Structure formats: C-alpha cells, structure tokens
Amino acid sequence: MGTRERKRREFAEREHRFLDAARDQICQDGLLALQMAKVARSCDYATGTLYQHFASKEDLLVAICAEMAQTRVEFFQRVANWKAPTRDKMFALAVADMLFAHRYPEHFRLSQFVFTEVIWEAASPERRRNTLEVCKPMGLIVHDIVAEAVANGDVQDHGRTPLELSIGQWTMTLGMHNLVHAEGVLDLYELKDPYRMMLTQIQLLLNGLQWRPLFDPFDEPAMSEKINHVCNALFGDMCTAKEQR
Amino acid sequence: MGTRERKRREFAEREHRFLDAARDQICQDGLLALQMAKVARSCDYATGTLYQHFASKEDLLVAICAEMAQTRVEFFQRVANWKAPTRDKMFALAVADMLFAHRYPEHFRLSQFVFTEVIWEAASPERRRNTLEVCKPMGLIVHDIVAEAVANGDVQDHGRTPLELSIGQWTMTLGMHNLVHAEGVLDLYELKDPYRMMLTQIQLLLNGLQWRPLFDPFDEPAMSEKINHVCNALFGDMCTAKEQR
DNA sequence: TCATTTTTTGAATCAGGTTCAATATTTGCA
DNA sequence: TGCAAATATTGAACCTGATTCAAAAAATGA
Structure with a gap:
C-alpha cells in the first residue's frame, strides 16, 4: 500500500x-x-x-530561508548551464543575485537575520545541516566556473583554489545585500541604485584578477548591454523591463 | 552651581x-x-x-553597537591621519577592520544582528539617528581618501563620486565580516584565513580600479610586508605578533 | 526642617513561544 | 464491519523574560 x-x-x-x-x-x-x-x-x-x-520559531525562520535558497540555487543553475565565456558567467551570477533580490525582496533581509548567531544557534542541528546542504551547490557552481576559466587560461590561479580566487565576488555581493537592507545607511551618503554599483564593482574585481576578456564597466552603454544580454539569455521570463533605467 | x-x-x-x-x-x-x-x-x-x-532591549543592543563603532572610527581616523600614498591608505582601512575584528570579535556579530530590520526598527528613532551619526565619519574618511587620490591622479573617477568608486571595498569588507560569523559556511568549502583572503581581494579590486601604484597581491612575501607595514606604522600598540602567520 | 520634585525600586503585568494531557483520527486485524 | 492500539491534532495552561508603574527613597531648595 x-x-x-x-x-x-x-x-x-x-x-x-x-x-x-x-x-x-x-x-x-x-x-x-x-x-x-x-x-x-x-x-x-x-x-x-x-x-x-518546526522545533521552534527560529527553526521555522531558517526553514523559510532554506526554501528560498533553493530557488536562488535554481537561478545559479541557469548560469551554470549557460554556454558563454567564463567571465560572462561570473558576471551573470551577480546579475542573477540582483534579479533574485528584486523578485524576492525579503529574502536577503531574512537571510541576514537567520545567519545571525541568535537565530542560527536556536534552530535545530538537523535544520542547519539541511540549510547548508541546500546552499552548497552555489559554491560548487562558482567553483566549476572558476576551474573552467583556469583550465581555459581565462584567468590565472596563482596557486589558489577556485573559491579563494572568487571569494571577493561572494563577499562583495553578500555585503551589498546587507547594505541595501541596512535602513538609512545608503541614504546617509545619498547613494542610489546600489545593485548597479555592485555590478560595476564586480567587473572591476574581475579586471583586477585579469580575467579575460577585460571589460570597461565605466562604459555605461556597454554595461547596460551586458546586463541586458544576461537578462535576455537567462532570465527572459522575469526581467524584460528591468534594466532599462 | x-x-x-x-x-x-x-x-x-x-x-x-x-x-x-x-x-x-x-x-x-x-x-x-x-x-x-x-x-x-x-x-x-x-x-x-x-x-x-534604554527604551528596550533592542535599544540597548543598538547602543552597544554604536559605542563600539566609535572605536572603529578611531581606527579609521589613524589611517586618515597617516601620511602615505592613497592606495596604501585604502588598503590600510581594510587592515584596520581586520585588526578591529580581531580585537573585538563580537562586534561584527552584533552589528550584523543590529542592522537587521527586527532589531533596528525596534530601537528608538533617537538611538538610530545617533548610531548613524557615529558611523558617518567612516564614510567621510573613505570619501576624503578617494577624493585625494582622484585629485592626485592616483585613480580616475570616470565621473563617479568617491563613494561610488569605493563602495566595492566597503561591501566586500562588510560581506567578509558576515561570512566569518556565518557558522559553518566557510567550513563547507574548507576556506581558511578569511581576512587574509579579504586583503588579497581588496588589492585585486584596487588594481581593477587602476589605482596607482598597482600591486601584485599574489606575491605572498610582498603582501605580508605590506600588511606588517600598516600594522607597525599605525597599530603598533596592538598587533605586533599578529600577521606573522 | 519639611514640602516638593526627581529618581530608584522590584513586584505585577503582559506577550508570545512552547508544552502536553485530553481528544480525535487512522490503522491493522479478526 | 467492529474494535483495540497507535498516531495525530488540539488549544488551554505554562513559562520565560521584557516592560511597566505605583510605592518608596533620595535629592532639592526655601
């Protein structure tokens, strides 16, 4: 039965x-x-x-976060499956995150809270394990893109592991999600359009790594086109009218 | 009286x-x-x-954070007063943050929590205002270093404001503080010595900005020397035996 | 010295997360 | 199909800890 x-x-x-x-x-x-x-x-x-x-309220919060992270992984997966130069794929990961943040504005706010000691430690060990498990593929996708780039000669590894090379992009993205949700902080300096700035900085970082082909992110039309290209190629179902501003 | x-x-x-x-x-x-x-x-x-x-427990938490931020500002201030090339000063800000995190390991953990909607919104408006006020000088210090660099010709501004240019460093640093406190995440990929990686990535980002003089962060001895130089010049009172590893 | 104002106190109140004995439902078997 | 045992659901009672506020104490000042 x-x-x-x-x-x-x-x-x-x-x-x-x-x-x-x-x-x-x-x-x-x-x-x-x-x-x-x-x-x-x-x-x-x-x-x-x-x-x-759910063992507790915290456990529920972590579970919500894990469920959303699943969707985020799917965004990353699209990038992984994309046939494109490795540099474009790295950039596309950042675009994917921008779109994800746009589509699920509450996710990174929740995520920031959930990865806080207070909440994380109060969730059940089983839940924590599962959540990390769900998130793991994101790292693996990044790993594979970097490894491919190194194999291609698009970037030099200088004896570092793929994740060591790309951790700057990870932390920069994470940091921007945080900053966006820190009420009042960006206003303090009248900073507008944070994710656009993030994408510019990601390109700068990739240039710093000498990741070929180099790209000039201060060329606004070229930047917009690059962003739109990713949107159209991978996320056409959700961002048509997004990056026109 | x-x-x-x-x-x-x-x-x-x-x-x-x-x-x-x-x-x-x-x-x-x-x-x-x-x-x-x-x-x-x-x-x-x-x-x-x-x-x-304190109007509430949350208010107290925010107040602790503000008090610690005051000290962090003092670290930044040392960098601001340092007579050194602008690029070295930018890098020194990241080193300062690393040392600060080392000295006050609970700060960024608390800070992550405090800037969460749940806590931030539950603090009194007066407290929030004051906290932002305390933090503001950090941005101003960064602003001034970048402005000086642009004036010098150490870096091009491409029509961006100083903070737009440097927001990548800000978010990268913030993101790393977060990642370090996200229990289990770095372990997931066996990443060691996160702040050292952060400093490497900061240098890469500065290279990407073409901030003169360029520097090769993959040259380990040169990196160590650069870090020690900052420690000795600015933080001799607290980090003698720190970056020898 | 003493009436008035200000400050401190901590027991009472309150909110909301968590538990668990009572109740209801489902299952497996004759 | 009927029924005992096992499983699942319920929500009121419980508990923890933040917050309040009436009473008590201390400071002020005339």
Whole structure:
C-alpha cells in the first residue's frame, strides 16, 4: 500500500503551506510581527501542529530561508548551464543575485537575520545541516566556473583554489545585500541604485584578477548591454523591463 | 552651581557601565542569553533604572553597537591621519577592520544582528539617528581618501563620486565580516584565513580600479610586508605578533 | 526642617513561544 | 464491519523574560 508514501507527501505539502503562510506574514507585517500561533491559524491548524514541523520559531525562520535558497540555487543553475565565456558567467551570477533580490525582496533581509548567531544557534542541528546542504551547490557552481576559466587560461590561479580566487565576488555581493537592507545607511551618503554599483564593482574585481576578456564597466552603454544580454539569455521570463533605467 | 552638569556626567557614566556590563554578558554567554534584569543586577541597579537609559532591549543592543563603532572610527581616523600614498591608505582601512575584528570579535556579530530590520526598527528613532551619526565619519574618511587620490591622479573617477568608486571595498569588507560569523559556511568549502583572503581581494579590486601604484597581491612575501607595514606604522600598540602567520 | 520634585525600586503585568494531557483520527486485524 | 492500539491534532495552561508603574527613597531648595 502507498499509504506510508502518501502520508509523507501530505506532511511535506503541509510543511510547504506553513512556510508559505509564514513568508506571507513576514512580507505583510514584517519579521518582527511574525507569530507562531498566527501562522498555524492562517493554515487552519493548531499551534501544536506547527511544532510537529518546526522545533521552534527560529527553526521555522531558517526553514523559510532554506526554501528560498533553493530557488536562488535554481537561478545559479541557469548560469551554470549557460554556454558563454567564463567571465560572462561570473558576471551573470551577480546579475542573477540582483534579479533574485528584486523578485524576492525579503529574502536577503531574512537571510541576514537567520545567519545571525541568535537565530542560527536556536534552530535545530538537523535544520542547519539541511540549510547548508541546500546552499552548497552555489559554491560548487562558482567553483566549476572558476576551474573552467583556469583550465581555459581565462584567468590565472596563482596557486589558489577556485573559491579563494572568487571569494571577493561572494563577499562583495553578500555585503551589498546587507547594505541595501541596512535602513538609512545608503541614504546617509545619498547613494542610489546600489545593485548597479555592485555590478560595476564586480567587473572591476574581475579586471583586477585579469580575467579575460577585460571589460570597461565605466562604459555605461556597454554595461547596460551586458546586463541586458544576461537578462535576455537567462532570465527572459522575469526581467524584460528591468534594466532599462 | 555645577550640579546640573555633574548629574549629566554621572548619568553618562552609568550608561557607560551598563553598556560595558551588557557587552561582557554577551561575550560571556552569547547574545542569545542577554537579559535586561541581569544587566541591571550586575551593575547593582534595578531593572527599571536600566530602562531610564534604554527604551528596550533592542535599544540597548543598538547602543552597544554604536559605542563600539566609535572605536572603529578611531581606527579609521589613524589611517586618515597617516601620511602615505592613497592606495596604501585604502588598503590600510581594510587592515584596520581586520585588526578591529580581531580585537573585538563580537562586534561584527552584533552589528550584523543590529542592522537587521527586527532589531533596528525596534530601537528608538533617537538611538538610530545617533548610531548613524557615529558611523558617518567612516564614510567621510573613505570619501576624503578617494577624493585625494582622484585629485592626485592616483585613480580616475570616470565621473563617479568617491563613494561610488569605493563602495566595492566597503561591501566586500562588510560581506567578509558576515561570512566569518556565518557558522559553518566557510567550513563547507574548507576556506581558511578569511581576512587574509579579504586583503588579497581588496588589492585585486584596487588594481581593477587602476589605482596607482598597482600591486601584485599574489606575491605572498610582498603582501605580508605590506600588511606588517600598516600594522607597525599605525597599530603598533596592538598587533605586533599578529600577521606573522 | 519639611514640602516638593526627581529618581530608584522590584513586584505585577503582559506577550508570545512552547508544552502536553485530553481528544480525535487512522490503522491493522479478526 | 467492529474494535483495540497507535498516531495525530488540539488549544488551554505554562513559562520565560521584557516592560511597566505605583510605592518608596533620595535629592532639592526655601
């Protein structure tokens, strides 16, 4: 009998509904206002049932983050499958992240919170393990692009591992997601259009690595075209009218 | 009569003691375990008195962060006053941050948490304003170094403002502080010595900007010497045996 | 010295996360 | 199909810890 299997599937579906409901509530009223009882109620279950799925509120938050990260991995995957010069692929990863941030504005806000000691340590070990597992492919995709570039001669490795070479791009992207959500900080210096600046800086970093072919990111039309190229080639389904500004 | 003045000073001193005690507790038992009542008790005051200074627990956290940021500004200030080529000064900012992170390992962990929507929005507006005010000089110092470099011809501005040019360094540094505190993430890829990698990537970014004089960060002995030079020139009082590894 | 103002106190209040005994549902078997 | 055992759901009670505020203490100043 497929009863065992059906049970498992229904349980997973319910978990998914809880995650969705929680995400909605966060988008609606903010992280601050998220309440376990409300999440359960909004799915027509009692509080206790929610605790069948998540060991604690923190555990739920981490789970939401992991689910979204899954989608982010899919964005990365598109880049990985793209037949294009390695340098363009590296750049496309940054574009992918920009689009992801645009599409799921709450993700990096949540992610910043979740990777905080307070939340992370309060989630179940099992959940943490799973979350890292979900995120891992992003690193592997980057690894493979860099390794391919080194093999091609597009970039020199100077005896470093692929991730050592590319960690600057990783941290720069991460840092920008953070800065964007640090209310008031960018305003302090009247900085506009942060992700556009990020993409420029990524290109500069790639130039610093002497990653061929070099590219001049201060050439605005060329930059816009490069961005649009990635959008059209990989994310045509979601960003048509995005980078025209 | 200087009574009014004395009152004010004593109040400020007490606030400082509260902040110190809270910081100690965080270092001791972690952010998670911080309790308002314990902070008050440890300074021999009642809970209510603590609330004379801080509108909420979040407000206290933001205040700790602001106080530490003050010290970070002092690190930046040393760099600002240093008579050295602009490129070395930019690099020195990153070194300063590395040393700061080493000296106050809890700062960036706390900072990540504090700039989270949940905490930031729960602090009093007055506190937020003050915190941004405290942080502002860091941006101004960076601004001035870049402006000087542009004036010198050490770097081209391509029509960008100083902070637009240098935001990559800012985000890269911020991102690395975050990554270092994201428990398990660096391990996932067996990445060691993150701040050393950060400094390498900062140099690559500066090369990408064509910031003169160019420098090869893959030349390990030259890198070490550069780092030691900054330590000795600016932070001799705190990092003698640090970057020898 | 004492009425008034200011400050401190900590027990009471409150919010919301978490638990768990009671209840309902499902399963497996005769 | 009926029924005992196993499993799942429920939500009110519990608990922790932040926050409040009436009462008490201390400072002020005339």
